[in-house]
Amino acid sequence: MLRYLPFVLVAAFLIYCVFDVLGSDARRRRSLPAVVWLLVVVLLPVVGGVVWLLVSRSSARGGGTARRDRGPVAPDDDPDFLFRLDQERRRREQQRGAQEPDTHDGSTDTPGGTPSA
Structure with missing residues (x-):
């Protein structure tokens, strides 16, 4: 049972990232189409997901101006x-x-x- 845990965790992370890409706006996607991000996340499940989370979260902050707006x-x-x-x-x-x-x-x-x- 424990040997399946890594696969379940990767699958859950992949599903989370796919839904996060689909629910994002163009600013969070850095003006790239959602299809491009989905391909990155699906083809490189762990690395693509981490890249997506880092890029989308850093662009959502917008250098502190988004909160003021x-x-x-x-x-x-x-x-x-x-x-x-x-x-x-x-x-x-x-x-x-x-x-x-x-x-x-x-x-x-x-x-x-x-x-x-």
Whole structure:
């Protein structure tokens, strides 16, 4: 059973790379047709697959500019989201302040004459 493991791993890697090529865009394929990449991956299963993964991943990063073009990844990276969140917080505080009249008359809250903390 263990002697078949390398074949199963190579087949799984080949299938992954084939589907990755088919689902890629022209930028990740470096403007080569998908058929060319499929031939490289299928004819040289391990080496072609490794080459495909290295080339497609390095071109997808695009030197760091691709991430900036997509916009923020998390909400706390988005200045517009943070601004809207701050505005909503201020609006709620103002509503809460308008609903609760100031009832503090300077009296102590605890028995014995000491103000509570």
